[in-house]
Amino acid sequence: MTEPKLGAYICKGCGISERLNCDQLAQVASSEGKAAVVRQHPFLCSAAGVEMIRSDMAGQGINQVVIAACSRRAKTEAFAFDTVTTSRANLREGVIWIRPDHEDNQETTQEMAADYVRMACAEVQQMRQPGGNTETGVNKQILVVGGGISGLTAALESAAAGYHVLLVEKSAALGGWASKLYRSIPTREPYADPQDTGVELLIHRVQTDPQITVYLNSYCNRTSGAPGQFSIDISTESGATHTVNAGAIIQASGFTRYDASQLPELGYGQSPDIIDQAELERLASAAGTEGSIVRPSDQAEVKAVVFVQCAGQRSNQPGHLPYCSGFCCNAAIKQAMYFKDNNPSVDTVILYTDLRTPGNGEDFYRSAQRKGITFSKGKVTSVVPGKQGAEVFFDDLILDTQTSIQADLVVLATGQIANAGIDVEHVTSAEEPTDKTAISVLNLSYRQGPDVPQLKHGFADSHFICFPYETRRTGIYACGPVRRPMDMAQARIDATGAALKAIQAVENAVLGRAAHPRSGDLSFPSFRKEGCTQCKRCTVECPFGAIDEDENRYPLFNESRCRRCGTCMGACPVRVISFQNYSVDTVGQQIKHVEIPDEMDEKPRILILACENDAYPALDMAAHNRLSYSAWVRVIPVRCLGSVNTIWITDALNSGYDGIMLLGCKKGDNYQCHFVKGSEVAHDRMSKISDTLEQLQLEKERVAIHEVEITDIQRLPALINDYADVIEKIGMNPFKGF
Amino acid sequence: MAKKEYSYFPGCSSVRSASASNYMVSVNTMCEKLEIALNEIPDWNCCGASIGYAEGGELPRHVLNARNIALSGKHNPGQDIVATCAACWLGTRETQERLNEDPDMLTDTRTVLQEGNLQDYYSQNIPVRHMVEVMIEDIGYEGLAKPVVKPLKGIKFAGYVGCQTNRPFGIDGESFENPRYLDKMVEIVGGEAITDYEKKVTCCGGALAFSEPEKSQKQIHDIVEAAYDQGADMIVTPCPVCQMNVEVYQGQINKRYGTNFSMPVTYYSQILAVAYGSTGKEAGLKGNIIRAKALEKIANK
Amino acid sequence: MEKSASKQPPPTTTAEKYRNNFLREVEDNVEEGEWVKMCIQCGVCSGSCPLGSAWEHPPQELFMMIRAGQREQVLRSDSMWMCTSCYNCIVRCPRQLPITHIMHGLANYAHRLGIAPAQNPTRRFAKIFWDNIAHSGRVNELLLSIKLYFMNGFGEGIRMAYHMAGMGFAMFKTGRLDPFGLFMHKGIDNAKELQTMLTKAREIEDRRRGLGLGVAVKAD
Numbered sequence A: 001m002t003e004p005k006l007g008a009y010i011c012k013g014c015g016i017s018e019r020l021n022c023d024q025l026a027q028v029a030s031s032e033g034k035a036a037v038v039r040q041h042p043f044l045c046s047a048a049g050v051e052m053i054r055s056d057m058a059g060q061g062i063n064q065v066v067i068a069a070c071s072r073r074a075k076t077e078a079f080a081f082d083t084v085t086t087s088r089a090n091l092r093e094g095v096i097w098i099r100p101d102h103e104d105n106q107e108t109t110q111e112m113a114a115d116y117v118r119m120a121c122a123e124v125q126q127m128r129q130p131g132g133n134t135e136t137g138v139n140k141q142i143l144v145v146g147g148g149i150s151g152l153t154a155a156l157e158s159a160a161a162g163y164h165v166l167l168v169e170k171s172a173a174l175g176g177w178a179s180k181l182y183r184s185i186p187t188r189e190p191y192a193d194p195q196d197t198g199v200e201l202l203i204h205r206v207q208t209d210p211q212i213t214v215y216l217n218s219y220c221n222r223t224s225g226a227p228g229q230f231s232i233d234i235s236t237e238s239g240a241t242h243t244v245n246a247g248a249i250i251q252a253s254g255f256t257r258y259d260a261s262q263l264p265e266l267g268y269g270q271s272p273d274i275i276d277q278a279e280l281e282r283l284a285s286a287a288g289t290e291g292s293i294v295r296p297s298d299q300a301e302v303k304a305v306v307f308v309q310c311a312g313q314r315s316n317q318p319g320h321l322p323y324c325s326g327f328c329c330n331a332a333i334k335q336a337m338y339f340k341d342n343n344p345s346v347d348t349v350i351l352y353t354d355l356r357t358p359g360n361g362e363d364f365y366r367s368a369q370r371k372g373i374t375f376s377k378g379k380v381t382s383v384v385p386g387k388q389g390a391e392v393f394f395d396d397l398i399l400d401t402q403t404s405i406q407a408d409l410v411v412l413a414t415g416q417i418a419n420a421g422i423d424v425e426h427v428t429s430a431e432e433p434t435d436k437t438a439i440s441v442l443n444l445s446y447r448q449g450p451d452v453p454q455l456k457h458g459f460a461d462s463h464f465i466c467f468p469y470e471t472r473r474t475g476i477y478a479c480g481p482v483r484r485p486m487d488m489a490q491a492r493i494d495a496t497g498a499a500l501k502a503i504q505a506v507e508n509a510v511l512g513r514a515a516h517p518r519s520g521d522l523s524f525p526s527f528r529k530e531g532c533t534q535c536k537r538c539t540v541e542c543p544f545g546a547i548d549e550d551e552n553r554y555p556l557f558n559e560s561r562c563r564r565c566g567t568c569m570g571a572c573p574v575r576v577i578s579f580q581n582y583s584v585d586t587v588g589q590q591i592k593h594v595e596i597p598d599e600m601d602e603k604p605r606i607l608i609l610a611c612e613n614d615a616y617p618a619l620d621m622a623a624h625n626r627l628s629y630s631a632w633v634r635v636i637p638v639r640c641l642g643s644v645n646t647i648w649i650t651d652a653l654n655s656g657y658d659g660i661m662l663l664g665c666k667k668g669d670n671y672q673c674h675f676v677k678g679s680e681v682a683h684d685r686m687s688k689i690s691d692t693l694e695q696l697q698l699e700k701e702r703v704a705i706h707e708v709e710i711t712d713i714q715r716l717p718a719l720i721n722d723y724a725d726v727i728e729k730i731g732m733n734p735f736k737g738f
Numbered sequence B: 001m002a003k004k005e006y007s008y009f010p011g012c013s014s015v016r017s018a019s020a021s022n023y024m025v026s027v028n029t030m031c032e033k034l035e036i037a038l039n040e041i042p043d044w045n046c047c048g049a050s051i052g053y054a055e056g057g058e059l060p061r062h063v064l065n066a067r068n069i070a071l072s073g074k075h076n077p078g079q080d081i082v083a084t085c086a087a088c089w090l091g092t093r094e095t096q097e098r099l100n101e102d103p104d105m106l107t108d109t110r111t112v113l114q115e116g117n118l119q120d121y122y123s124q125n126i127p128v129r130h131m132v133e134v135m136i137e138d139i140g141y142e143g144l145a146k147p148v149v150k151p152l153k154g155i156k157f158a159g160y161v162g163c164q165t166n167r168p169f170g171i172d173g174e175s176f177e178n179p180r181y182l183d184k185m186v187e188i189v190g191g192e193a194i195t196d197y198e199k200k201v202t203c204c205g206g207a208l209a210f211s212e213p214e215k216s217q218k219q220i221h222d223i224v225e226a227a228y229d230q231g232a233d234m235i236v237t238p239c240p241v242c243q244m245n246v247e248v249y250q251g252q253i254n255k256r257y258g259t260n261f262s263m264p265v266t267y268y269s270q271i272l273a274v275a276y277g278s279t280g281k282e283a284g285l286k287g288n289i290i291r292a293k294a295l296e297k298i299a300n301k
Numbered sequence C: 001m002e003k004s005a006s007k008q009p010p011p012t013t014t015a016e017k018y019r020n021n022f023l024r025e026v027e028d029n030v031e032e033g034e035w036v037k038m039c040i041q042c043g044v045c046s047g048s049c050p051l052g053s054a055w056e057h058p059p060q061e062l063f064m065m066i067r068a069g070q071r072e073q074v075l076r077s078d079s080m081w082m083c084t085s086c087y088n089c090i091v092r093c094p095r096q097l098p099i100t101h102i103m104h105g106l107a108n109y110a111h112r113l114g115i116a117p118a119q120n121p122t123r124r125f126a127k128i129f130w131d132n133i134a135h136s137g138r139v140n141e142l143l144l145s146i147k148l149y150f151m152n153g154f155g156e157g158i159r160m161a162y163h164m165a166g167m168g169f170a171m172f173k174t175g176r177l178d179p180f181g182l183f184m185h186k187g188i189d190n191a192k193e194l195q196t197m198l199t200k201a202r203e204i205e206d207r208r209r210g211l212g213l214g215v216a217v218k219a220d
């Protein structure tokens, strides 16, 4: 290995030289930062500035570069040197833009800048150039599980992009629920009438696509491997099994319809004239375009039909679904039109508490009103079957009365239940799943369980806002009603999105790079077996199930499944996990190289570990808005709060920092954490840190953790300033100078 | 510059010795200064106002307005119809829209108009406009500012737009919830506009001031009270119904609520006329029951 | 308000409720009535109405009642007579229902059927007003006010006139009321012609609505 040689480059542009003494910073870089070459440039990101750096790399052998200029999030293209390690000292967004330009601040502002130069020099010396994961697979096939609308769409979209697809469907035919519908809700202008489902065409296209191989009556009996190298045993009903390989998996396993016999108060099962929406589709298909829909009890034409919305849904009663299935209001409108379009004199009443018509459903709703379908806001209390038909009792929520309607046919809008497999987080032991009826969809051979983790109400976990198709198993993408309730139009959009993610995953995997959200990252975790105590924390805390166990019970990293969050690194009590360019030392050395003033100086130091996904950008944006925050803080961006190892906290306190703030994303059911669980585990770890604080006899306020959003541009500086006040109030850390 | 000519529909309240006669006087003065010629529609009739519906129904109401449109076409061909009263404007425009949408109604109306041989004069597309529209769109704010010779320095106005000048048609480019043209006019003439006047578009009770006095006076009470609370010296409005209701009931409201209201309520045309250098008489200031003293002072200067 | 309760026909049976009959009647006979079915029951109109609190059944509710077939309750209600024609509801309704016109239409329809609340002051005022303009072509404000004061009988009228005297005197003093208007009110030149027009218009409208000769539409 060649000798490390550090070059520090200080930009004087963007007002930096007007606010800071750049010569002093250069001095710091060379004497304390051990930079072999230090240069200042009036406009570092310009072609000339970059050229200056490149010629030092070539001529002087500079292989560690410190850019003391703007935020690491700015000018990334100008300062992308892929043969050397690079660190950025954030003098612009981190210092001059967040400090008021005033003589009184001059000293503290300069100190801030000098510290950032020290930190960058310290960091870059610990970094190694990442070379990419070498344990890569090369398989680019895409396995699609489920042959309904979502699966068919995902298969076709992947094939259209040039990827070979393996489509596994457990039943004997493609089409799923869609093929059982008479018509679908409209997806085209003017959104006024039911339209053909289009599923026949999709099936035909899939069957005739040379890029798609279909396995009917089949399921995934065993799934192992990682992106680019999955291996799947496909078994048929008859028991035959054969093994296929795939680079990524799209799980489009759809939903099961809620069992309406759990709704005796609504009369289901007590009369053939009380049915659910799926059964009405059957009646409508039977009637076809010519005939009228007849009621099952006596085959008489239906003259009055009542639709009961939210049947066993959006309810906290045991056995009911707490959520809204989202499709059933539009479906009821569509079904009411089956009657009205055939015979306008049929009375069609939709009883709802809130009518929810996503997509272009509002136009569809309007069309239904024009057709004379009656919408009444009422809460149905019971449905009482008669000899024929039934009487629907309800509280009229507008007229504030209890009333009833007689109907020939009553249609209950029941919900969707996700086919997400086994809830792996509630498995007590692998042999004894809590929900005994659940059947695994993927049968993953992962240490963490056979299916993708679920979030709420049995739906597959996926990042609701930012990465809707990402499950917590890298390379496996969920789409359609398995990840949240939805209708066909939404499922098709979903499937298209998931197909694109799967394609991205296989392409990255082949190159040994990370998948989303650090897409393209070449670093990966490595682990020093000698130090490992087999505590298993990394295998448990990795949000993505990347770490299995080897025969000797040591963690076994599947680099291709890894998303590079560093949560394992944060978890490891003996600190044997690291990335080439991000490790306990790259951050630890930054912490150590901040100059801690003497207690008498009355200049506290506050360490901020800020998540680079939301908190750090929010700080940058605060700077763009010229908001100011305390000069006592020193900010270090981290990949995820999950990667924060408690050693950083204890070291910082031991070396005299007065306070530590951790800024991460929202956790919990409505998490925004880019690595799903990172923020949550960080909170967990910090809740335990109070013991440490106690041991050190320090106030618990010295460590604070906050959930922030990328939009917290105003809030963040205020949060920091308030914290600085708190620290000033409780006084200096007594460990200073030890 | 040639005078701009319009076919003028003053409406029942804007005639001599009627409730808005001072509005009429000030509009005439203002128009003179702005070089606007108003050609009154000969023999115009009542628009039916906002209360005509109950006995009048639809077609008779539309016939009333269609007759005016036809008379305008007959006597003032090619000229835009301009109304100064919100209800007249609204009613006429509503009729025109309705007849444009409903061919049966149009045929029926034409049939009825035969009684006066007017059927061929009814026009489906002659613009029916409010005086305020003419001012903003044809003269423009700059044009409105030009004749100002006596800026209304130091007077604070609560611009009360009310309902029917504002809804459902309103002035192009303005929002229903917070129209701004009246404030702009106030500023143009050098007055101070209370731009966030809370009751800017609140209903004064309209025709129900007669039939439901208690309920309407509650509305008016709030309108005047807010003007006081927000520091207004006077209210200014574009609507004769608003002007009348908000002004004349203050005495009764004082009795009912124990208040001490005496808030002048002026027309936009009055404040413009004064700023343009007219006398109090020309601006119709004598017609205000609650005298707008601050305005009179400037007019008499 | 429910003075006429005894005259009400038996309530429609539950089985017949929500069978759209009254809705159809409204669609056919009430100004802009075909819009009633388009209401989504959001309540914005009711919340926007200046006299909203005075309505027994605010617009949203009236629309639901129509859809629920509550014919008598709707037509005998004095609610729609509370409409000040402020058009606030119209501009806010997310479904763009011409609510104001429907309120007017309902009032007019009930009035023409003769079942609107007889004592409702707005109804009576409206009639006096229309007669006033239909007669001469223009409003005679003085005559209108005097009629109005006396609409509740002579004694009440004197009381009213006394109550309003201060106002009237102020109007007179400022030149905004003509005390001789009673005798001198001019009206339009072709008042006769206008009267003929209005009579004819009424005839056509009644014919179209099947209302002719004052025969009320039969209740369902």
Ligand code: SF4
Pocket (backbone or CB within 6 Å): A525, A541, A542, A543, A544, A545, A546, A547, A561, A562, A563, A564, A565, A566, A567, A568, A569
């Ligand atoms: S915790 Fe994060 S960095 Fe560690 S193995 Fe799992 S995904 Fe990779």
Ligand code: SF4
Pocket (backbone or CB within 6 Å): C045, C048, C049, C050, C051, C059, C082, C083, C084, C085, C086, C087, C088, C089, C090, C099, C100, C103
């Ligand atoms: S127009 Fe009539 S119904 Fe509508 S808000 Fe105004 S007063 Fe109420």
Ligand code: SF4
Pocket (backbone or CB within 6 Å): C038, C039, C040, C041, C042, C043, C044, C045, C046, C059, C060, C063, C092, C093, C094, C095, C096, C097, C099
């Ligand atoms: S605002 Fe419109 S849609 Fe809403 S309740 Fe009123 S009429 Fe119905």
